[in-house]
Amino acid sequence: MTIEIQHKLRRVGLKVTQARVLVMKILSEQRQQMSVKQIYQQLYQEDNKISLATVYRVINDLEITGMISQDPFARGESKYTLPVQHQIKTLELKCADLSCVDHQSLILSLQKVFKQFNADLLDIEFKSN
Secondary structure (H helix, E strand, C coil): CHHHHHHHHHHCCCCCCHHHHHHHHHHHHCCCCECHHHHHHHHHHCCCCCCHHHHHHHHHHHHHCCCCEECCCCCCCCCEECHHHCCCCCCCCCCCCCCCCCHHHHHHHHHHHHHHCCCCCCCCCCCCC
16 A cells, blocks of 8 residues: 555655655545544554644645545535545436437536536436336
8 A cells, every 4th residue: 555655646746755655545544534633633543743734734735736635515624535535426306308408418518517516427317207
């Protein structure tokens, strides 16, 4: 795991430091998003004496390079996670009648809306009753 993290850091142009490796390791082991303070507490519990200011700087560097992302919907403290760990959220819409709607233009409109929210439209399915 650590070697993989080191390669990823080098690939995005960041110097490999103990703090960066440890923060990435914690985020990769978690299933949920974490705040900077939660990451700091986890490091402290594992006897890694890294200052809170260092954790903030590491998070900032990792976010700028795209190695982690901030949850735009989190309330209060910012929460961070690895991009591959983003939860897939499903949106299901049921309409009375889509028979007279141009499916391609509807898909294009939905893609524009999703793009505004920095979300990907992975699949769309039209079913008839």
